[in-house]
Amino acid sequence: EIFPVWLSITAVFDEQNTVSHYVAVFSDLTQRKAAERRIDHLAFxxxxxxxxxxxxxxxxxxxxxxxxxxxxxxxxxxxxxxxxxxxxxxxxxxxxxxxxxxxxxxxxxxxxxxxxxxxxxxxxxxxxxxxxxxxxxxxxxxxxxxxxxxxxxxxxxxxxxxxxxxxxxxxxxxxxxxxxxxxxxxxxxxxxxxxxxxxxxxxxxxxxxNPTMQAVATARAALEASLHEAVQKEQFLLHFQAQVDSYGRVIGAEALLRWQHPERGLVSPTEFIPLLEENRLILPIGQWVLESACDRLAAWATRPELSGLTLAVNVSARQFHDDAFVDHVLAALARSGARPQRLKLELTESLLVNDVQEIITKMAIIKAKGVDFSLDDFGTGYSSLSYLKRLPLDQLKIDQSFIRNILTDPNDAAISKMVVVLAESLGLAVIAEGVETEAQRDILAGQGCHVYQGYLFSRPLPAEGFEEFALRSFIPNYSDHRPAKDLPPGTVNSRPPA
Structure with missing residues (x-):
């Protein structure tokens, strides 16, 4: 074996002062070297x-x-x-x-x-x-x-x-x-x-x-603690934003989550939804939204003037990928007695990043029960046309970021037109969100989009307010498809106070 030694060599001289031989002395330094390494280690x-x-x-x-x-x-x-x-x-x-x-x-x-x-x-x-x-x-x-x-x-x-x-x-x-x-x-x-x-x-x-970062972290921690308390004390509620056709009739709504904070009032969803996603509270909250939406659909089914409305529910990527998601959807429908054909699940493009085959399988099971699917925020960055062709979708939703400047930005106008043409070629319905002016609605109508959602028609409203608004646009036995301008007063573009 190889080991470290200290070698000392001494010359031996004879009587004539000539070197006769040498004496070599070896000292094993293994322990000494180990001690040195130990000392070096202890230094650091x-x-x-x-x-x-x-x-x-x-x-x-x-x-x-x-x-x-x-x-x-x-x-x-x-x-x-x-x-x-x-x-x-x-x-x-x-x-x-x-x-x-x-x-x-x-x-x-x-x-x-x-x-x-x-x-x-x-x-x-x-x-x-x-x-x-x-x-x-x-x-x-x-x-x-x-x-x-x-x-x-x-x-x-x-x-x-x-x-x-x-x-x-x-x-x-x-x-x-x-x-x-x-x-x-x-x-x-x-x-x-x-x-x-x-x-x-x-x-x-x-x-x-850093004081600024500390303030952000403190506010975030307080918000997270408040969210846990909100779940326990059932402080969440649903608002409904109308979806209307080109004749001004309310044909459905999107269910939007709201947080009624006991001190701050209504908290903006942009403030708490991302945090729900991060700490997985989106799973129980998402299930509550789904069940509440099904209950609302079942209640509408008992009223002839509201029974034809559809209700769209947003589903997060984390929620959709949960193993129990399909069972939760089917259980919510069965428990409430809601008609599956009136429920629409809105998926975001970010969902398509991982495991598309799993997504298609889950969608197929739910769609077999009659539930529709809408692809929300379409065109904002993840779309793959090959995926789009395979997904069992029913509707594309033009993102409001393209509607906002559709009158002034040719690119936004071209994108919205492209979505309409693509949807038509795939046999899908199309809806535009974030419509705030008549000019925006008119240009969308000229492109072939005839279903809208936005402040031009209604802000998100509590259930009672939305139902009142929907009833104002309801016309019994309406079938002649007259333009919106020919409808009775109060049936179209009834914008509630801000």
Whole structure:
């Protein structure tokens, strides 16, 4: 075997002072070299957790700043402190407390990428350095926050000790970095300062050093907590926006989710829908919307003047891909007694990114019961004509972003015309959303689109308000298809007060 040695060679002289031979002495240095490697390791790694210590963290952070300047991508430091760790030391002793620190180290390493750094500068403090985040500051903050939330959840799990189970929480401070001009010590101080702010905020939370980002994160956390409470207290309701034909008759509606906050009033869907998607609350809320829509259809079926209305329900990609989605749709229809032919499920183009065959299979099962499908936001970026040909769709919906400037932007006008022609060639109906002026409606009608949705006709209304509006456009035994201008007063373009 090969091993390190220290070789000493000494010349031996005879009586004539001539070298007669040499004496070589070998000393095995295996243990000595191992000790040196151990000393070097201890210089850069924490002996208890075997994580990089402060010295190595500073070195890696310096390299990360240089790399960030070169690539333009951001990074973040997450300063993590165990809450009430001193009390644990006093209760179970240092040996058991050290076991907790070792488990914390293992959990941290399991939560981040191999390219990230998990370090223990000392005591009950840990620092995670994230590299290669987004070039956009806000998105980098979101990525860092996502990791921080994951760490909060992972580190809050029970720690098994000898004869004792320990429950712990942590406080996390986050500081972002993006160029080499930053001073490494100051970055760590910022992250630590944010951590102390998290402590003062009540522990078991995270805070950003940047006040603006911190305000965003705090508002987001408060909104998420309020959403969970809204689900429990049933604060959601449905509004209905009319869909009308070229004669001004209401032929259906789109069900739109609204949040009636006890203090803020109606909260904008753009504010809470994305968060519902991210934290999977969209699944129970989406099921509630579907069941409520079916109940509304069943109620309309008992009133002749409303029985012919269709009701469109938006379905998110996460909701559609849920294994139980098909069963939920069929169960909602069976329980309510609603006519499947009056229900329309609106899918977005983002749904088509993954597993199209699964989508087609699910759609076919639901469509076999009589339910229609509409492709919402058509033309906004994901469409594949090969997919469109295979999907069992009934309707294309021209996105409002093309309607907004249809009078002034030739490209938008051309796209809306293209959607109408494409729908006609595929045997699909077409509807335009976001129609706000008569001029927009007229140009769409000239292109061959004769079903509309938008503020020109009605804002989204509560159920009672929508039903009243629909009744005003209802004409018994109407069959002569007179133009809208020839209808009795109050039957078309009845726009409710803002």
């Amino acid at each position: 790694y924490d002996p208890l957790t075997d994580l990089p210590n402060r010295r190595l963290l500073l070195d890696r952070l310096q390299h990360a700043l240089i790399a960030s300047t070169r690539t333009g991508r951001g990074g973040a430091l997450l300063f993590i402190d165990l809450d009430n760790f001193k009390s644990l030391n006093d209760i179970v002793g240092r040996d058991q407390a050290d076991l907790v620190l070792q488990q914390v180290a293992q959990r941290l390493a399991g939560c981040v990428r191999a390219s990230d750094t998990v370090s223990r500068p000392g005591s009950d403090e840990f620092v995670v350095m994230l590299e290669d985040l987004s070039e956009d500051g806000q998105e980098a903050a979101r990525q860092a926050e996502s990791v921080g939330e994951k760490l909060l959840a992972t580190l809050s799990h029970v720690y098994p000790l000898a004869g004792y189970t320990h429950h712990s929480t942590v406080s996390i401070g986050i500081a972002l970095f993006s160029d080499r001009q930053e001073v490494v010590d100051e970055l760590i101080q910022r992250a630590e300062s944010a951590m102390h702010h998290a402590k003062r905020a009540g522990r078991d939370t995270l805070c950003f050093f």
